[in-house]
Amino acid sequence: MRKLLVSLLAAFTLPTAVNASVPHIYVNGGNMGDNESVKECLKIATREMKIAGFKNIDSSVDKDNKKQATIYADHSKRPATISYRCFEDLKVYTYGVSAIDNDDAYESYLDMFNAFGK
Secondary structure (H helix, E strand, C coil): CHHHHHHHHHHHHHHHHHHHCCCEEEEEEEECCCCCCHHHHHHHHHHHHHHCCEEEEEEEECCCCCCEEEEEEEECCCCCEEEEEEECCCCEEEEEEEECCHHHHHHHHHHHHHHCCC
């Protein structure tokens, strides 16, 4: 009886628990300026992330390829994070905003999207 009860309980609660921990991710990207360096990309991205409401911004240039860098940050108003990549050698940038709750992810993505060019 106990084994059956545990199995039934796991069958009903496990999928919900697994689904609850899968993040929603919104991504975007674009082309860097022709003469834009990875340092300039980091500077622009950091400024836009601050405008969008992200905090605890941490960036690092890749050890193996100095023409690529990553920035991570948390949103100040929602439980969402951003990961931003600059690729000077490819002349592109990309970022992804993620959160467990879809609304938090989407609203944080919109904050970042609306911060571009400001």
